[in-house]
Amino acid sequence: MRVEFQDIHKYYGRVRANVGINLVLEPGRIYGLLGENGAGKSTLMKMLAGHTQPSRGRVIFNGKDTGGLNPSRALAMGVGMLYQDPLDFPALDVWENFRLGGRQRDKKRVLSRLQELAERFHFGLSPEEKVSELTVGERQQLELLRLLDLGVKVLILDEPTTGISVTQKEMLFTTMSQLARDRGRTIIFVSHKLTEIEELCQEVIVLRQGRLVAQLQSPFQSEDLLQFMFGAEHAGTAESPERSQPGRGEFIQLEDVQLSGDKYSLPDISLQIRPGEIVGLAGLEGSGQELLLRGLAGLARVLKGRLVFDGEELQDRPYLKFRQAGIHFLPAARLEHGLFPDLSLNEHFHLAFPPQNGGRDNLLPEEGIKKFNIQGQLSTTARALSGGNQQRLLLALIPAQTRLLLLEHPTRGLDHGAGQQVWSHLLRRCRQNTALLFSSADLDEIKAHSHRVLIFYNRQLVADRPSHAISVEEMGRLMAGQGRAV
Amino acid sequence: MDFLALTLAGILSAGAPLVLATLGETLTERAGVINLSLDGTILLAAMTAFALAFVSGNPWLGLLGSIAVGIATASIVVFMGPILGRSQLAVGFILTLLCRDLAYFLGNPYARQFGPELPVWSIPGVRDLPFIGPILGYQSPVVYLSLALTVFFWWWLFSTRAGLELRAVGEEPWAAFARGIKVQRLRIMYTLLGGALVGLAGGAFSLAVKPGWGRPQGAEGAGWIALAIVIFGGWHPLRAALGAYLFATLQVLGIYLQEQFPGLPAPLFQVAPFPVMILTLLLVNVGSTTWFQDLAFRYPGMKRWLSRWQVTAPAALGQDFRPEK
């Protein structure tokens, strides 16, 4: 099916998500949609899949104007979207997920159809298992099978490789090529990862700040793509800010610590961290890095072992003790877990810095807003802030005497500039001997900023290496359970 | 033997209204909507059923009236909650007080009167069976209805496609919407259906189980217990019905004990269901607390036994769903 975007504009209030996009997608090809966070890729695809309407312009399928689309109409016309976080039903079984929204079939036929499709693409899915037990990669596979069963002709994959293993990724790419070849399906692969786009796609469309800036055929030149993504002035990866050397001595020690969380536990870990040291944690989602961060923050159960922080034993102490000792934790879901949506900036500062403790070093609200460049007034609510400003607020609320910072995905969802600002602030703290542990899905970020890298696979710590002694590729392999562990 | 059969028959009868109300609310909550007005609705429906039956001489008309009342209050809940976006808890709570006061106000002329009751059916064939005969063979139609509907909705919820869609709507309404399921329509439908069953429970009280109307009627508190049983039953029709019969058993036991030990204060028996209600909720929720999980690490046997009881609510229970974007 031939898809055409005619002069597409999309505004959210004053924000221009897409501006003047004209694009034709031919059947049987694999397109890459490239651009950094906030470039407008997801918005454009949401319009194609019927989740939102263009503010101006038309979407045309095979020469016919689609009119108003909603997700089920779009699906009926053959457009399906595979989300980064699959829109499925964790509480229901695999076969029930497959059945919902599909053709009228009784249970027996649903099961046989599911099996048939799964075998064709070599996906191993057990029908009676609850979807909540599956990995992200398996959930994607299930969703893919469901869309194929519905006869999807245009398949959009939204950042599908975040959180899946290398093997699963290779399987996905093979499947995509197979799908494009037979029956002339159109595949649109949305990503900000150059290497994957170069590997899979025949044609690449680059968006920047809502506009279509390039449409190129393979083979691609990485520098060209980068230039189009970031603009000529920012060609090449920006300079990473200076990293200082970590201090001496054993600041934080874990001896045979076994941590336990809601869903799993981490077996014995022994670790030493020096003051001012930056440690990056890499691993697929649910591999254990989240538990280590939470355990160090005092938010997870320590089953055995000793956790020593600057000479103080903390393993049996409650969360508040950790906080008082100078350990601070920043969650990835900023608004959902870290801030109060309807409280103002002023109120956030009052809650974080009670006037009686801490005193001089802690910030007054006006100072905090200025120093951290938060776009908002004292009375603005957290909910009204953009993602970048929410992160800045979280950073501003870190107490001055923090000596260990634990961050989940510090730059997730932020554009490049905002991310850089976050790091320059974090590095400033580390120069003052604050140790920093952070998890990230961006291996480049980990390599660029850490002194040391911890790699997790399958709920175990599998490698602990200085960052200069390991490449991004090897990190990826270890994360997926391949390669030699240390 | 006779005594046991009589007791069991009594439990089935006493439990019927509770089973109906619990089933209805289970359906509503499976769609993601909380109808907190149960207690008031049951009273208002009971009053309406009795008043209609009294005035017309026909108990079946009264039963129809009780269903209508249940649907009416449910429609207010669904209109102000899912449709207009007000807090479901707030609307339900206000309605429960309002319906109760309305029932007392409008029911004033019918208090302590004698009115028609639903006939007791004796089922040929069943009534002659050994042991089961006296239990199942002579019951009010509402008892048979409660048993039949329990089995029916158990099948409906877990073995039909429509039941699957209902569960999907209560778990992830957005995902269901993306798959073309008419989320809002289903929520409305099941809230009204649930309300109808709750109304039926009210009619079952005043026309069969606790005949007549008064202030108090005797059904006070039943709605709240039904709400708790929905949770205790893990939003599963069979388990919920079991919970309802458990409370009915306690009730029957209470009457027996009261006769045997007249020295014990009467309020004890009236009040007893409520601490039990709290305890059952404690039982099914405690597994998710951190202190319990700590204990469970040291005594894994206890964890295994208790985890079988734990329940998880439909993920989207009580949340808003607005399809406009």
Added chain:
Amino acid sequence: MSYAAKFSLSFGRLAAAVFLSLVFTTLILLVSGAPPLHTFVILVAGGIGSAAKLAQTIAVWIPLVLCSSALLLTFAPGLWNIGIEGQIILGAIFATGFLRPFPAGASPLVLAGALIAGMIGGALWAYIAGVLRTWGRVHEIFGGLGLNFVALGLTLWLIFGPWRRPGVASMSGTEPLHPSLWLKGFKGFSLSPVSLVLALLAIFLVIYLLRSTRWGLSLKAVGQNPEAALLFGLKPNKRIVEAMALCGALAGLTGALQVVGVYHRLLPAISSNYGYTALLVTMLASFRPKLIPPICFFFAVLNVGSIQLPLQLKLDSSLSGVIQGVLVLSVFLVHGLEERWQLFRRKK
């Protein structure tokens, strides 16, 4: 929007809601065969028609204000303290229990002691519901309700059991307290200046706590995001229990005042549904403290006025509850419709 425009908008909303309630109530009255206009007149006259009636209305206003203010404390962290009814009862029980050993001629200190005992009783009952929620994950609606019924049962047991009047155990309650243990009222009305002052103190206390203290702010924070509250070191579970206990204390005070200032004994209906009514008041006031006193006054007029209904019109006094419920529902309806209208206009 200008101040005048805002005011007329709120007024318009209120007028619409009142109109809807009047229409519905009239319908109900017609269905029950009562003359609508006459009924309304009797209701209002019954509440403010004479000095005695006005005093009675204020005597009802006091517990309503006490309880509604108390509920602001539990609504701040998003709790549904339905158990307030039981907390009032426990306050009454504790106050009665405290006073029983004092037959006559006691100093004002004893009365103060009874009030404090009441506060402890209410706080204790609320504490249990709070702990059930924080430790047992039992929602406070169920915990509170269950405890309400238990409190009622406790009252009945005491009245018909250990505390019964010698020879005459009845629904009229326990042995009346000696007049020296009564809270003195204004010139023969059972309306005490002490209660009045306490009610006003309560509402100012609550406003102060919620607006000007970090504790009050942390309550709001806990209600908005319990996980973030944990990370900020705000101790959400502790806050929840504290808010419940403080609300319970005020509710217990209400119960104690009812015993010591109004009925002078323990009755089965000692709480007079003030807890549930206070919940309606707070919701109608959209949790704004300034609106609580006037709404409580209106509700009190209805409550007192409805006493006349069985006497003069052979109607059940629940009509006041009906009107109150319909009013709150109408306000919700008007709010909801207005929001929908705005959304609709914005789309065009």
